[in-house]
Amino acid sequence: MIPVEDLVARVLAYNPCSDTARLHAAYAYARQAHEGQFRRSGEAYFVHPVAVSALLAEQKLDDATLITALLHDTVEDTTATRDDIVRLFGAEIADLVDGVTKLTNFQLNSTETKQAENFRKLFVAMSKDLRVILVKLFDRLHNMRTIKSLPSEKQVKKARETMDIYAPLAGRMGMQWMRDELEDLSFQVLNPDARRSVLRRMARLRGTAVDEVERIRYDISHEMTNEGIPATVYGRAKRPYSIWRKMGQRDSEETFNRLSDIFGFRVITETRMDCYHALGAIHRRWRAVPGRFKDYISEPKVNGYRSLHTTLLGRDGKRVEVQIRTREMHEVAERGVAAHWSYKDGEPMENPYSVDPGAWVSGLAEYFEAGTDVADFFETVKLEMYADKVFCFTPKGEVIKLPKGATPLDFAFAIHTRIGLACVGARVDGSRVPLWTRLRNGQSVEIITAEGQSPQATWIDIAVTGKAKSAIRRALREAQRDRFIKLGRELVRGAFANVDKKATEKTLMTAARSLGLGSDHEELLSRLGSGEISARAVVTAVYPELAEAEGELVEMRRAVLGLEEGQSWVRGTCCQPVPGERIVGITQPGTGVMVHAIDCPRLADYEDQMDRWIDLHWQPGRHSAAFGVSLEITMSNDAGVLGRVCTLIGEQKANISNVEFCDRKPDFYRAMLEVEVSTVEHLHRVMTALEADTNVAEVRRTRESADGG
Structure with a gap:
């Protein structure tokens, strides 16, 4: 465990004006609150909040964020209350701790409807103070670094949630290093064999490449010196998951034989002009690979990332990936939105390349509040987090940012919903193109509109952005709303009659709320009539117990399939398998078959007796036994x-x-x-x-x- 003196010393190194008395008080309070609590590993639980606070101190964060990290589990896991935090540390800290507690309670990997609603809550919480998500991200990072102490089932659940939610979110917050590490830690749990394969290949290639990497670094440094460009050059090894993902995109593991597969080079300069000067020098010295140059300095990513990317043909025709940026750009690239709260010599650090850390989150929160439903909001967030961007121009030269793979339809809706709804065609770089054309960086797009035009159902498959899809769906629903409501009313009346229930207006309002549609029962009927929601889903939204009542009643004696005629079975007490889990049987002399879950540790006792194994399945339907x-x-x-x-x-x-x-x-x-x-x-x-x-x-x-x- 990191002593409080060491933690305070780390903070004073970058913030001499830190309120060390509050840090000491928070450390002592949290330590006492967690007294007697232990992690799965057996170590004291307080080790975790201290480690999270230390990680944030490495990012030179402000006192409030560090104190929040120390206290972030007190309200959730101890007898401490929000009023206690307000009394001892003030309302700001209490609000931050409360925000982290709420994020911890969100089950982000549950069913999609619930996940979408919790995603909305997450972004609303983030829009109030982005330091909440910073603490949560570093909390997840430390938990992933120590995940081996958890049971395997929980490891997989946490790793999948991290890969799906927290890693992309860290990347969207500009902290690419954290995204890389979270993805790799998750990769280690979700696909350990693949990761070991990558590591073996890396070791083999790295063994022959060490001298070559140093030669390339020296060559680039020498070129900078000759041109009089002050710069630092270094090579970096890529993460195993990053390599695995790139191999998957090439659809071949055999291509894992190039230096650029595991190493990249960075050139850190003093000024923006030096970046372009360095790029020119490098391109004069080595041949650039066509189509592999990106200028994120003139067109930065939305999270503030700026850099020049190029791929060269180096010694012996080997490809070399190079990134060029200034020290200030590098600061933003490494630390993302965390740089906004960073301190140096007791003052917030000023970085001209940092962006408003809350703009993206606030924009999404406003987008939801504008009336977008939960599912559409979730789709938009996922697209925003995962998609690369392309930049296209209007005829007047305005830049429109879109996700990779976007079409002229997405472009039209990005300008204005009214233009998207009236779209009948598009010209790209002066030529008429189909609406399903994929746009590329730098293209000029002109949208052709006509009065009386209305969206077509096929547009849903053409559009890529959540905004466009949402607007199209809304327009299609409204155009046929009356017909869909009438049809939905008939469908729901029959569905409720089948289970001896009545589809009253109050019942439908309850179903609408349960399905995330507020109290708008007509919207529920419209979606039911359009096929977006099933009648069964409406019934079970009000009467969830009826979901289990469907299907044939299965008696205990025939609950398991795969047994021979007259063969009896008993359920293993070691693993307690239940219907829905994969099972196998082990024959027991004179007593029938013992049924085990497929992951039962006891099965290891029978690995050399494969003749006793029987492939079994649960009988589908509703089981009568408990x-x-x-x-x-x-x-x-x-x-x-x-x-x-x-x-x-x-x-x-x-x-x-x-x-x-x-x-x-x-x-x-x-x-x-x-x-x-x-x-x-x-x-x-x-x-x-x-x-x-x-x-x-x-x-x-x-x-x-x-x-x-």
């Missing part, structure tokens, strides 16, 4: 918490067959609950309901290990 599973729940030691946990389980139509208390502390306790569920989906619903409760710190399904522990 299957017991063991859940370990860590919850706060407050009055009424256990009762609420039992109520939550009951609300999910699950039964508790046994409760055993394992560990009781002043602030929390652990309990083992035997819960009876029907399917793995049912189990997930129970666990999700428990995890959502603010007084439940952790819910974990427990299984017997290979050694019986």
